[in-house]
Amino acid sequence: MIFQSIEYLLFLVCVLALYYWLPRRGQNVVIIAASYVFYGWVHQWYLILIGITTLFDWGCAIGMEDSKTQARKKAFFYTSIGVNLAILGVFKYFGFFVENVSAVLTSMGLMTSPWLIKIALPAGISFFTFQSVSYAVDVYQGKVKACRSIIDYATFVSFFPQLVAGPIERAGHMLPQYSQERVIHLHDIRSGIVLLLWGLFQKVVIADSSALIADKVFSLGDPSFPLLWGGVIAFGVQIYADFSGYTDMARGSARLLGIELCANFNHPYLSQSPGEFWRRWHMSLSTWFRDYVYIPLGGSRHGEGKMMRNLVVTFFLSGLWHGASWNYVIWGFYHGVLVAFWPQLAKRVPIFADKGGALGTIFRVMLTYVLMHLGWLMFREHSVAMLMSDLALNPFTAPAAEWRMGGALAIEALQYGLPLILFLPLLQRWNLLIKAGDERLQSWRWTLAQAAAAAICLYGIVSLRCEVGSDFIYFQF
Amino acid sequence: MKQQKPVWVLIGNSMLNTRIDPAQLATLSGVPTKKIGKGGSQSALWFLFLKKIIVESGARPALVTIFFRDTDLTWPEIRMSGMNEPLVKELDGHAQPEWKQVFEEAKVLESGALGWIKHHLSPLFAPDELNATMRRQIQNRAFRATRLGTEAAGSERRMELNQRFGLEHLRRDLGSDFGEASSSTAIASDPGVYEDGPMTFDVSPEASFLPHMLKLAKEHGMVLHFHRIKRKPDADHLRRDLPAISSYMEALAIHLKEQGCLFTDETNDPSLVLDMYVDGDHISSQDEIQKQYLANFWARVSPVVTPILKPSVNASSPAP
Structure with a gap:
C-alpha cells in the first residue's frame, strides 16, 4: 500500500477510529x-518473513538477558544477528553475488553460460x-532492556x-512509547495532518515533477554534459523531495497515532562539507552506521x-545497503573517500x-x-x-543549444524544489516548538x-500535482 | 480526410508510425490510404479519432485498421492523463456520452485519493487548466532564464526539447514509447515502459471503448480491422505470450469475428526477427527493414482486407 492512494487514506481513517476506541x-x-495488512497488501508471503524475524529476535533478546553465562549470551546474540543478516543476504545480495561469480567463471572459460538468479526483494527488508x-x-550491550511483551516488540518491528x-x-526511542499510554493533544493531530499534507505535496508535486525531467535525461543514449547535469540536478531535487516527503508522511501518520518518529532530514543541501x-x-541510517559499524570498527580512536x-x-557498506549493484558500491566508496579526505584538505586549505x-x-x-x-x-x-561514459563527457564540446536545454531543465527542476526552501524557516521553528512541547503550539496564531x-x-497538491506518478525511490531498498 | 476520401484509414500510436508508410501501403493496396498515428495515444483516443475525425469528416472509408498491442483495446485508462489531455479537449472528448460512460464517476475513485479530491473540487475551480498554466509558466521562466543568444519563443524551445528527446536519441532496450509520445510537451509524457493492462476480456460498454468503436463502425457502414503487432521478441526471435494473454486473445478474436470485424495477429510470425526492432516494440526506421515489414504486413492482411477494399477483386496472395 502506498501513502499517496485512496486506499491508504481510508485505511488510516479506519485504523485511527479503531485505535482511539481501545485501551493501550x-x-x-x-x-x-494494521501493519500486517499494510505490508501484506500486495504480497502476503512477506508477512511470514517479518513474522519469523520478529519472533526470532524477540526470543533471542530475552535469551540474551536471561543468560547466566557470557558464552550463552553471545550465542543468542550471534544467532539473532546471523538470522537477520542471512535474510538480508539471501533476499538482497544472493542474486548479485551469483551473477558476478558466474560472470567471472564464464570469462575464465570455466562456465559456458552465466547463471541468473532472480529473487524478489521484499519491500523494506533493509529497514x-x-x-x-x-x-x-543494544540488548547485548545492555543499552536497552529486552522487551518481554511480544505485542510491544512486534509493534516496534512492524509499525x-x-x-x-x-x-x-531505535528500540530505546520506540519501545517506551509503545509500552505507555498514548496522550494525544489537539496540536498533535493538527500538526500530524499538516505533516501528512506537506509530505504528500513534496512527493506528488516536487518529486514527481522533477522525476519526469530526470527520467527523460537518463533515458538518453547520447546525453551531452549540460543535458546530463540538468538531469542530475533534477534527480537531486527528486530524491530529496521523494524521501523527505515519505518521511514526513510517515511522521504525520505516526503522530496521529500518538507516536513520535525521529526526523530524517535537516536541510542537507545547505551542508558545508x-x-x-x-x-x-x-x-x-547515518547514525545507525556510525553506532553499529564505524564505532565498533574503532572509529577515530586509533589515529587518523x-x-x-x-x-x-x-560508507562502502552503506553503498551496498542501498542496493546490490556496482553503481551503489562505487557511490558508497566515493562518499567514504570524500568524508575521509575532506578534513585533511580543510587542515591545509583554510577555505575548506x-x-x-x-x-x-x-563556496x-x-x-x-x-x-x-x-x-x-x-x-x-x-549501468557502470x-x-x-557520462563521466568522460566534455563540457567544452557541447553546443549552445545543449547548454540552453540543460539549463532550462535544471532551472525548471529547481523551481519545483523552491518550496523546500520557502517552507524552511516555518518548519524549523515548528519542529523546535514541537520538540520542546511548547504551549505556544496551542495558541490561535499557530x-x-x-x-x-x-x-x-x-x-498545491490539487492544482500542481504531477499527472504521472512514480514509486518512492527508497521502497526498492 | 474530407478532400482525400481515403478508402483505407489506419489508426494507432508509435507502433503504427514506426511500421507503416501510408503512401507505400497505398501503392501495394491500390486504394487511397490515410494514417492517423499519434505517438502515445491509446484506445480512448483511437475512439475519438474514429468518431470525431473519420465519422465527422463524412469520408466513410471502407476499412479502418487499428494497430494495437496486447490488451490495449480494453484498457481505457492507460495514458489518459497529462500529455494526451490537450488532444482530448481538442476533440471534445469529455463531452462524448461514451466517454462519460467509460470514465464514469465511480472510476474516479480508482485513480487515487488525489483524483477523488480533484474531481470534487473541479466544480469550484478548474484544476486541470490551472495545472497546465502553472506548469507552462514554470517552464517558460526556465526558458527565459536560459536564452543564451536565442530569441526563440517558448513553443519553439519546447519543440527543440522534443526533438532532442526523440526516439533516435533514446537508449536501446528501454522499451520506450516516449520519443514520439512527448509531442505536446517535452517532459510531460507517460512512463516509457509498456506493461499489459487488465487481462480479463470484458465487452461491456462501461469497461472499454471497444464496443463503442464497433457500434460506431456499424452505424456508419465501415468495417473495422484490428491488427495486433508482434512485440519485441526474445533472443530466439519468438514472442511468448503469457497464458492469460493467450486466453484474452482467443476471446478477443472470437468476439471480433462475431461482430463482423477483421482480426490479424503477427505475434507468431517468425520473419519478424529481433534485429528489426529498436527501442522496445518499435521497428527500425532503416529503409530495408521498413520495406521488409511492409511487404510482410501486406502479405498477411491482403487476403482479409482486399475483399473489403476492392469488393470486385478476389484476394490472390495467400497469408504467410
Whole structure:
C-alpha cells in the first residue's frame, strides 16, 4: 500500500477510529494488525518473513538477558544477528553475488553460460532488518532492556508508517512509547495532518515533477554534459523531495497515532562539507552506521589513518545497503573517500574549513552541493559502462543549444524544489516548538498558521500535482 | 480526410508510425490510404479519432485498421492523463456520452485519493487548466532564464526539447514509447515502459471503448480491422505470450469475428526477427527493414482486407 492512494487514506481513517476506541494494549494489537495488512497488501508471503524475524529476535533478546553465562549470551546474540543478516543476504545480495561469480567463471572459460538468479526483494527488508539488528546489539550491550511483551516488540518491528522506508528507529526511542499510554493533544493531530499534507505535496508535486525531467535525461543514449547535469540536478531535487516527503508522511501518520518518529532530514543541501551532509541526510541510517559499524570498527580512536579506513569501509557498506549493484558500491566508496579526505584538505586549505566569512560559506555550500550531485549521478546511473561514459563527457564540446536545454531543465527542476526552501524557516521553528512541547503550539496564531499551511499544501497538491506518478525511490531498498 | 476520401484509414500510436508508410501501403493496396498515428495515444483516443475525425469528416472509408498491442483495446485508462489531455479537449472528448460512460464517476475513485479530491473540487475551480498554466509558466521562466543568444519563443524551445528527446536519441532496450509520445510537451509524457493492462476480456460498454468503436463502425457502414503487432521478441526471435494473454486473445478474436470485424495477429510470425526492432516494440526506421515489414504486413492482411477494399477483386496472395 502506498501513502499517496485512496486506499491508504481510508485505511488510516479506519485504523485511527479503531485505535482511539481501545485501551493501550488493544491499541498495539490494532497497530500490528494494521501493519500486517499494510505490508501484506500486495504480497502476503512477506508477512511470514517479518513474522519469523520478529519472533526470532524477540526470543533471542530475552535469551540474551536471561543468560547466566557470557558464552550463552553471545550465542543468542550471534544467532539473532546471523538470522537477520542471512535474510538480508539471501533476499538482497544472493542474486548479485551469483551473477558476478558466474560472470567471472564464464570469462575464465570455466562456465559456458552465466547463471541468473532472480529473487524478489521484499519491500523494506533493509529497514526492518537493520532495526532488528540494532535492537539485538543494544540488548547485548545492555543499552536497552529486552522487551518481554511480544505485542510491544512486534509493534516496534512492524509499525506501518515507517516499516517500508524508515526512519530506522531505535528500540530505546520506540519501545517506551509503545509500552505507555498514548496522550494525544489537539496540536498533535493538527500538526500530524499538516505533516501528512506537506509530505504528500513534496512527493506528488516536487518529486514527481522533477522525476519526469530526470527520467527523460537518463533515458538518453547520447546525453551531452549540460543535458546530463540538468538531469542530475533534477534527480537531486527528486530524491530529496521523494524521501523527505515519505518521511514526513510517515511522521504525520505516526503522530496521529500518538507516536513520535525521529526526523530524517535537516536541510542537507545547505551542508558545508560531505561529513555535514551525512549528518543532515537520512540521519537515521547515518547514525545507525556510525553506532553499529564505524564505532565498533574503532572509529577515530586509533589515529587518523585507521579513522579514514573506517570511514571508507563504513560508507562502502552503506553503498551496498542501498542496493546490490556496482553503481551503489562505487557511490558508497566515493562518499567514504570524500568524508575521509575532506578534513585533511580543510587542515591545509583554510577555505575548506570554517573560514572565509559569508563568501567561504557560500563556496563550501556550493562545492558540497556539486560533490553530492556527482554522487547522485553514480546513484542514478545503474549501468557502470554508461556511468563511465557520462563521466568522460566534455563540457567544452557541447553546443549552445545543449547548454540552453540543460539549463532550462535544471532551472525548471529547481523551481519545483523552491518550496523546500520557502517552507524552511516555518518548519524549523515548528519542529523546535514541537520538540520542546511548547504551549505556544496551542495558541490561535499557530492554529491559524497550521490551517494556512494545510490549505496551501492541499491547493498545491490539487492544482500542481504531477499527472504521472512514480514509486518512492527508497521502497526498492 | 474530407478532400482525400481515403478508402483505407489506419489508426494507432508509435507502433503504427514506426511500421507503416501510408503512401507505400497505398501503392501495394491500390486504394487511397490515410494514417492517423499519434505517438502515445491509446484506445480512448483511437475512439475519438474514429468518431470525431473519420465519422465527422463524412469520408466513410471502407476499412479502418487499428494497430494495437496486447490488451490495449480494453484498457481505457492507460495514458489518459497529462500529455494526451490537450488532444482530448481538442476533440471534445469529455463531452462524448461514451466517454462519460467509460470514465464514469465511480472510476474516479480508482485513480487515487488525489483524483477523488480533484474531481470534487473541479466544480469550484478548474484544476486541470490551472495545472497546465502553472506548469507552462514554470517552464517558460526556465526558458527565459536560459536564452543564451536565442530569441526563440517558448513553443519553439519546447519543440527543440522534443526533438532532442526523440526516439533516435533514446537508449536501446528501454522499451520506450516516449520519443514520439512527448509531442505536446517535452517532459510531460507517460512512463516509457509498456506493461499489459487488465487481462480479463470484458465487452461491456462501461469497461472499454471497444464496443463503442464497433457500434460506431456499424452505424456508419465501415468495417473495422484490428491488427495486433508482434512485440519485441526474445533472443530466439519468438514472442511468448503469457497464458492469460493467450486466453484474452482467443476471446478477443472470437468476439471480433462475431461482430463482423477483421482480426490479424503477427505475434507468431517468425520473419519478424529481433534485429528489426529498436527501442522496445518499435521497428527500425532503416529503409530495408521498413520495406521488409511492409511487404510482410501486406502479405498477411491482403487476403482479409482486399475483399473489403476492392469488393470486385478476389484476394490472390495467400497469408504467410
